[in-house]
Amino acid sequence: xxxxxxxxxxxxxxxxxxxxxxxxxxxxxxxxxxxxxxxxxxxxxxxxxxxxxxxxxxxxxxxxxxxxxxxxxxxxxxxxxxxxxxxxxxxxxxxxxxxxxxxxxxxxxxxxxxxxxxxxxxxxxxxxxxxxxxxxxxxxxxxxxxxxxxxxxxxxxxxxxxxxxxxxxxxxxxxxxxxxxxxxxxxxxxxxxxxx
Numbered sequence: 001x002x003x004x005x006x007x008x009x010x011x012x013x014x015x016x017x018x019x020x021x022x023x024x025x026x027x028x029x030x031x032x033x034x035x036x037x038x039x040x041x042x043x044x045x046x047x048x049x050x051x052x053x054x055x056x057x058x059x060x061x062x063x064x065x066x067x068x069x070x071x072x073x074x075x076x077x078x079x080x081x082x083x084x085x086x087x088x089x090x091x092x093x094x095x096x097x098x099x100x101x102x103x104x105x106x107x108x109x110x111x112x113x114x115x116x117x118x119x120x121x122x123x124x125x126x127x128x129x130x131x132x133x134x135x136x137x138x139x140x141x142x143x144x145x146x147x148x149x150x151x152x153x154x155x156x157x158x159x160x161x162x163x164x165x166x167x168x169x170x171x172x173x174x175x176x177x178x179x180x181x182x183x184x185x186x187x188x189x190x191x192x193x194x195x196x
Contacts, residue, residue, distance in 0.1 A: 016049040016181040071163040076105040088139040089175035092185040
């Protein structure tokens with residue numbers, strides 16, 4: 001598959017441009033205020049791009065509040081799931097934000113590097129293995145095997161299975177928005193690209 005380029009041969013620029021807060025309509029002002037009240041900062045990253053649809057942005061922020069900070073699998077494993085999703089979608093912004101967080105949360109450097117390379121990490125804990133397997137199966141096969149499902153269910157219960165599936169789906173949604181918007185990465189590493 002060939003890369004789309006401009007007539008000058010440069011890579012195309014970002015889409016869904018940032019809306020200056022001074023240009024917000026009433027729905028956008030309300031959504032931005034709710035975001036700032038919940039997160040302590042103005043909309044950023046995918047949420048900034050979603051300000052074109054403030055109702056969707058608000059719903060996404062609310063879902064993210066639970067899935068990122070209060071899921072049944074905990075924040076450390078959630079960060080591993082986010083990295084797997086970013087890798088599967090080659091989503092540089094998501095990766096640049098969450099790789100440092102994953103390291104701070106206790107995901108090993110060698111695990112982060114393996115996920116970035118598209119390799120199955122060695123030396124994972126049992127919990128990391130089951131979450132990794134579930135996520136990779138879901139992304140690549142669009143379903144999860146009975147064995148993987150039962151392993152996660154035995155460890156985290158039905159709520160854990162639901163939250164794990166939802167974290168994968170939520171960060172896939174954000175990756176789809178970011179990839180559509182061609183969100184640039186100004187800091188941090190870019191993920192290696194897989195061959196087309």
